[in-house]
Amino acid sequence: MLQLVIGNKNYSSWSLRGWLMLAHFGIPFEEVKLRLSLAEGSEFKQRLAALTPTGQVPVLVDGDLAVWDTLAIAEYLAETHPERRMWPAERRQRARARSLCAEMHAGFSALRSHCPMNLEAELSAVGAELMRTRAEVVRDLQRIVQMWTGQFQAHGGPYLFGDEVTIPDLYFAPVCTRIRTYGLPVPPAVSAYIERIDALPAMQAWVAEALAEQDFLDFDEPYRKSRAG
Ligand SMILES: N[C@@H](CCC(=O)N[C@@H](CS)C(=O)NCC(=O)O)C(=O)O
Incomplete structure (x- = not known):
């Protein structure tokens, strides 16, 4: 297994x-599941050392x-489970899908560093402040909106490559949660897409387990003070 x-x-x-x-x-x-840690010698680092x-x-x-x-991991699973059609069926669309995933992988550094994923938090005050003060976060958000609306125009939705969920939808799922957590302003078509991704049974299962964790890690809580206050 x-x-x-x-x-x-x-x-x-x-x-x-x-x-x-x-x-x-x-x-x-x-x-x-391992408890995240950045510290060398932690159980997290020790267990991972044997693997990566x-x-x-x-x-x-x-x-x-x-x-x-x-x-x-995406490529390995897609190769070993071709019947699941994890990438779009058509080669040109597959190339585009990989471009979008690679863009996520290598980019959006402002969104990633200023809006870290934190499923149980409500950080809309932080998000509003970032929209006023961090042009680079605004630019990342604009690119997300442009990318997703472009995909909806090209394929008619409801997902990025049409009727079926493909790897890019899952790749951007944590961006959906960030937009919600930080209350970032997006047009209605993007809000509706975020709701669709939130409603996927696998997503719901993950979020329910995340909320049940109640295990708070300081290094992943840069806004802990603003949440308390
Ligand atoms: N490029 C990697 C990024 C993985 C990554 O940044 N993982 C984080 C957790 S979301 C991590 O393990 N952080 C611990 C560390 O960097 O020491 C991937 O796509 O898997």
Whole structure:
């Protein structure tokens, strides 16, 4: 049975992506959850050391093969489960889908660093402040809106590549949660898409487990004070 090693569900956006690829596409797997830690020598780092030189989650374990990094996990699962049609069926659309995932993988650094995933938090005051003070966050958000509305125009929705959920939808699921957590302003078509992604059964299951965790990590809570106050 495949295993997926992940971090805390409340915070770990990359884990969420990997987990959704398995759970949404109905691929059986066993989840191994480790408490996130940046500290060398922590249980998190020690357990990961045997699997990946990056010391990061997620890691997919298939027998004696460990696959790390979300893009590599996406490709491995798509290759080993072609019947699940995880990428769009048409080659040109597959290329576009990979471009969007790669863009997420390598970019959106302002959105990622200023709006870290935090599923149980409500940080709309922080989001409003960021929209006023951080042009780079505004630019990242504008690119998201442009990307998604472009996809809806090209394929008619309801998902980024048409009728079926494909890997890019899951890749951007943590961006959907950030837009909600930080109350970032988006047009109605984008809000409706976020609601559709939120409503996916796999997403609902992850969020319910995240909310039940109640395990707060200081290094993932840069706005803890503003939440309290
Ligand atoms: N490029 C990696 C990023 C993975 C990543 O940043 N994982 C975070 C959790 S969301 C992590 O393990 N952080 C611990 C650390 O960096 O020490 C991927 O796509 O899997």
